[in-house]
Amino acid sequence: MKKFLCLLLVILPLLLLAQAYTDEENVPGDPFFEEDEDYSDTAQWGMGGVVGAITVGNETYSQVRMQPQLKLGKFGVGLDIDLLIDANGNIRREDWDEWQDFVNKIYYISYARRKDPFFFKIGSIPDYTLGNGLIFDHYSNMLRYPSEKNVGGYVGINTPFSGLGFEVYTHNIHKNEILALRTYANPLAVTEIPLLKKLKLGVNIGTDRNQYGKYEDKDGDKIPDVYDKFPDSASLWLDTDDDGLADNDDFDLNGNGIIDDPDYNEYMHTYFPNIVEQNPQYTFDTNVIPDTVQAYLDKDDIKVYSLDAQLPLIETDPFSLSTYAEIATIDGYGSGFIFPGFSSKFWIFDAKLEFRNFGDQFLPGYFDRLYDQQRSQVKFIESDDLGRRNWSLQTKESILADVQSSLGWFGYMRANLYDILFIKLAYQDMYGEANAAGKSLWSSVTVNPTMVPKLKEATLYYSQANVNYINFRYPRNQNAHVMGRLVYALSDNTNLVGKYSEYYNDLNSDGIMKGKDEILKMLTFGVEFTF
Secondary structure (H helix, E strand, O other): OHHHHHHHHHHHHHHHHOOOOOOOOOOOOOOOOOOOOOOOOOOEEEEEEEEEEEEEOOEEEEEEEEEEEEEEOOEEEEEOEEEEEOOOOOEOHHHOOOHHHHHOOEEEEEEOOOOOOEEEEEEOOOOEOOOOOOOEEOEOOOOOOOOOOOOEEEEEEEOOOOOOEEEEEEOOOOOOOEEEEEEEEOOOHHHOOOOHHHOEEEEEEEEEOOHHHHOOOOOOOOOOOOOOOOOOOOOOOOOOOOOOOOHHHOOOOOOOOOOEOOOOOHHHHHHOOOHHHHOOOOOOEOOOOOOEEOOOOOOOOEEEEEEEEEEEEEEOOOEEEEEEEEEEEEOOOOEEEEEEEEEEEEOOEEEEEEEEEEOOOOOOOOEEOOHHHHOEEEEEEEOOOOOOEEEEEEEHHHHHHHOOOEEEEEEEEEEEEOOOEEEEEEEEEEEOOOOOOOEEEEEEEEEOOOOOOOEEEEEEEEEEEEEOOOOOOOOOOOOEEEEEEEEEEOOOOEEEEEEEEEEEOOOOOOOOOOOOOOEEEEEEEEEEEEO
């Protein structure tokens, strides 16, 4: 609690100096996030925060969060000081025990926008798209926030020389595992050819240098902590009967109360090799079936490359129309392309329509908004006849071998009805001889119901991506994600906010999501304030 009091002393001057300022932010991971803000020459101070409860890793904490912010022109900085307090009044130590944790208190440090001559952002990046989305498609480094905080970043330049520019991105400046690089230009800008002088070409690279990096390995034994029963010991990892004794030191591996036969238990064989001969009347256990775990000695990377093009056709205030295309290939696997693609803005609508053609072993938007969850997931195989459990990790890359060629359409529409109702819908419909990952649906509805006193916002988001068919019978599935948010005004600067999120891991591959290990929930409920 001393740390808490010290932080309040630091933050109190900001509260006293704060002016009326709010930074409207999107739901973390919102796939329809768009960067759009105006700059002011005067300094803008702000303080946001939440006091309430939050569930992290199936444990509920009291939460005190302070988010002081400062903006001056194109420059902005924000902190995210989050205190999670357990039932005993203790601050969660995992958030404060390493120097990286203090860096992670940076919510953002930013300068300008991606279309400006020079720009950068460090911190939480809820949405990142590269080119036309065949590599990075609305990727978020905040999917597992706040249980996992990534301080990512991007930096780039746009020059006046034929529109030449470049940009680099990392999801986490500590790890630098998920990376992107883009360079682009208007090669025909000097020709003054109508229309074609605005043609922009881009080259993109995306990579995950270590797909197993989602899971920590604190003791360095190459066994992920997520199924390492002894994550602080490099020589111990298995405990088949969950009795607290490692299999290396256990004379009864399956916990049935019978001493194991040395021929079936390495511990007994090492320390009591002749015990069977010395005790002929005792029936030693020969039905010994220890668990097994998969070790990962080397990193496993994946790379995706693409070439994209954009060409504005009509640029007027009431109506705009552009065409675009992109071709991408996953290193060691397949390729796919978008052509033609059209985007338009008119009246209350923004819309896109594109034809897609994907070859075998190719998935579009490989680094999508659920990638942090799906890059690798824990799996176990339990044999009914032996009872053995084999623990391992399954990467998203592992499904590529079964993806077969397909072609079809992708469409997106956003509507804004008088700033009261916002509807966003995107759908991908692909066809092929044995297409097992051709359908995707993304949808969100936000209501700002002015006719309901005090209710400021109600948002519901749901998606299923890269599935054989949109499964409404079992909406909870490994490729689905659901989020909800309610905002109720208590006063001009204070809101009661509830947020809920679910994503899924089909641990035993039975297609049915149940239990806390397969239904991963996050709930936040509290009072949000701004000054």
